[in-house]
Amino acid sequence: MLDAVTLTVTVTALLLAVWCAYAAYRDEPTNDWHFIGMAVVALAALVQLAVGLVQLGQGDRPDHGVATFVGYLIGAACTIPLAALMSLTERSRWGSAVVAAGGVILAVLELRLHEIWGAGNG
């Protein structure tokens, strides 16, 4: 279950990154559609946080420590909302670049999250 959500967050985050990088390349600020995209990715990260906590509650243990795992879950859930906030107050191509960078950072966090959770778990 967690693996499926992690994959979903990774793919949507990378799509968002490419989309917003294209907007930055075209010298455009983020528009309403970008923010809807950010909401989708942020929602997926929130679902991941919930699923991760439920799995912990059911007794599953990550390979590399509960504290690190929860830390990464929270970090992943905060990344896109924070990027959106910074993009909202920077109405230029650089606001789009911030979200593009945020998408890549979230994808990296997902990769680490996958390692921390470990292969032995569902």
Place this chain on the structure above:
Amino acid sequence: MADESTADGTEDTAMAQQQTTAAPGEPAAGPRGRRLGQGPGRLLLWFYGVFTVAALSRSIVQISTKFSDAPLAYVLSLAAGVVYAVITVALWRGGDQARRIALVSCSAELIGVIAVGVLTVADSSAFPDATVWSDFGVGYVFLPLILPVMGLLWLREAGRPERGTQESAAPRP
């Protein structure tokens, strides 16, 4: 990750402040320092913010759970996190004083990355556990090396007088 939530909160209020001060719309007439965290500086601010959280939370976990393994590496991670935090705050506050503080911090960061990079490549036993700055930041796609260079270039650019840059300045991304 307790520091993350506080970072959120303070950032929110800072954003709010920035917005309220920016509200009486002055495109170029405002104090030039406020430009520090805007335009290209906004992207730098974002990266420095992320690195602050990453370096600080990493070193706090390492220091609190296995400090004796590699005390030097973990203290260095903490120092790196503090430098990132100072630059983040300076970029988002803006102003001439913040710009000077950021210049000094970015220089220190660059020297730190290069020194630790040379040390780890030359003698890996000096750092038994990796830090953000090990091997010139290879574990973070060399961003620890790229960020201070971009930071110094941006701070120099932002320190120039308003609109006097058209004819003389080298164009930068």
